[in-house]
Amino acid sequence: MLKFDLPTKIFLGKNCIKENTNVFSLGKKALIVTGRSSAKKNGSQSDVEAVLNSLNIDYAIFDQVKSNPDIPTVYKGAETAKAEHADFVIAIGGGSPMDAGKTIALLACQNIAPENIFSGSYQKKVLPMIHIPTTSGTGSEVTPYSILSNHKAQTKSTIATPLIFPTYALLDPAYQKDLPISITINTALDALSHNIESILSMKINPLIAQIAQSGIKQIGDCLTAMENNDLTEAVREKLQYGSLAGGIAIAHTGTNIVHSLGYSLTYFRDIDHGRANALTIAEYLNFIAKTAPEKVALILNDMKFDNISQFKAQIDRLLGKKEAFTAEELEKYTQIALKAKNINTSLRAPSESDVLSLYKNSLL
Template sequence: MQTMKFAMPTKIFFGKNCIREHHDIFTLGKKALLVTGRHSAKINGSQDDVEAVLRGNHIPYAVFNEVDSNPDIPTVYKGAAAAKAEGADFIIAIGGGSPMDAAKGIALLACQDIAENDLFSGTYAEKVLPMIHIPTTSGTGSEVTPYSILSNHLAQTKSTIATPLIFPAYALLDPAYQKKLPVSITVNTALDALSHNIESALSIKINPLIGQIAQSGIKQIGECLPALAEGGFTEEIRAKLMYGSLAGGLCIAHTGTNIVHSLGYSLTYFRNIDHGRANALTIASYLHFIAAGAPEKVSSILSAMQFNNIEQFRQYIDQILGKKEDFTVSELQKYTQIALKAKNINTSLIAPDESAVMGFYTDSLLR
């Protein structure tokens, strides 16, 4: 057995009504800043529940609801300024990956002055506002990761703040807030979560413990694949997707993502393709590539999803994705150069060279 590391400082509560049941944890400080998107947390009831609990605890709060999809660097500076102006000493993130990732940057920048050039340096003082994260989609797993992924207009891609400092103190996962989540978001986020589990399972950083969690995430999302294709999201399906998302977060907190995410960032950055969809576009080619060197690993992933082979999986993914976007060869060449510079591209069990990276794009997108 190789070396193994496991560290998960975030306390996790999962289940119906878990916000109200764990009202006692909403006392991490004297004043809270709620970090959220513009609408969804109001619509799905999560923000109301949080505000009710805070009022019950006599904890004042302010709301920063200016986080858009794929939050960028100016957003987190603005949020941090809001936290300071309000005198907030803890943060409650409510929403999908975007508010959660933004909240982590805000929690860091509210406590220390970091120049934009140093934001992704990995070197920070040990000061951060403590956080409670409440995911309302099942995709990112950000509630249990030390990553804040931000659109970086200078680097023309997404960049990552990675530090154990920004692990949330608590993650509260209630699948009920997703009862009315639109099908497209449900599907795209599920594909992201699936990709987290799969990339982690195929990472050089995998270990037996994380491998188990990845396998369980793949299996539970696997059980939802018919529903993702055909619709019909029961409470049970919502819970399984949320478990799969959590499992994926626990996994990438230890292994990071690798090729698929490195490939996907340009698709999102330049073409505004949803993050989960961007991952799904290349995931079958990725499995095909890894299978050449680690066939038994890929087989075990496929069988956890009840597919007999990669072609079956590819057909399923193609069906889910529908008509693909058009790309030119020169676009894909540009994305290849960007992907080759991504930190995580070389942490998959088999490292791709330049032609392999271009191959993922052409195989997936120019068929």
């Protein structure tokens, strides 16, 4: 059955904030959710503040979101929203501020105990949101997901509900002009994994497959440019589109094995989320190729690779020196990955030995 549902209205292009000021009239006071400094450095926050000031809309700032936000952070953000009487949220930054912004918007409207935050059982009350991504990776601006560090489970867990689709998404690649190469690579490979996992999901349909393929092609066109640190405006635009396509894709299919494997690498070893995904993605393709070789071949062809070995070689060059792991670590991570909700949603479900092999073949 073909299904497409995307309530978020998207504006993609240079100066999209300044040219669409009307979208900011969502309420009387905004809570700007962001990190410590990046939104200030790239100009996105000042552009938003200028628009709000021009519309005489008051705002408060919650800039305490760190990478991989946790449960205490979003509760603190929600308390700030309540104390400031904010009636809408503007999230600016990478996946962390956007994911945090979604949960803050939810918690600002209803009382949810921390132990029930991932339950999926929520009232239909949430603050409306505007999301402004300043990296090309998560696609969070168009998904119904908020991913948080879950210290009790020692992993990353997902809040998934259509309630947290942002109302508007404004994407301007110009904010990424000075984004460091390491962040550019990690976020791009995160977006690539979204598109690839979507195509290899049991939930894929022809429309979403076309969107995900378009994302793979755009990011594939940029792999060599990133390797050579040749980050032109055209490259930034392609990466932004690829990230958006990946977000739209996983909004319909979710992620699967690669993300399940990556959560522990991020939680226990503080490896960037996109890098964590990239570390296992080539072995993932080898694993899926045993069941769906034609789909894997299509993905490789979209990136102009003849085989998985060529793809792996370029990913390895982009990643550089890899982290060292012990067999004991990977056995621990295997048990955690097997409990992830998305581990069995790909075209081939992995056994315990498969998961361990994916880790070992990728990381040892």
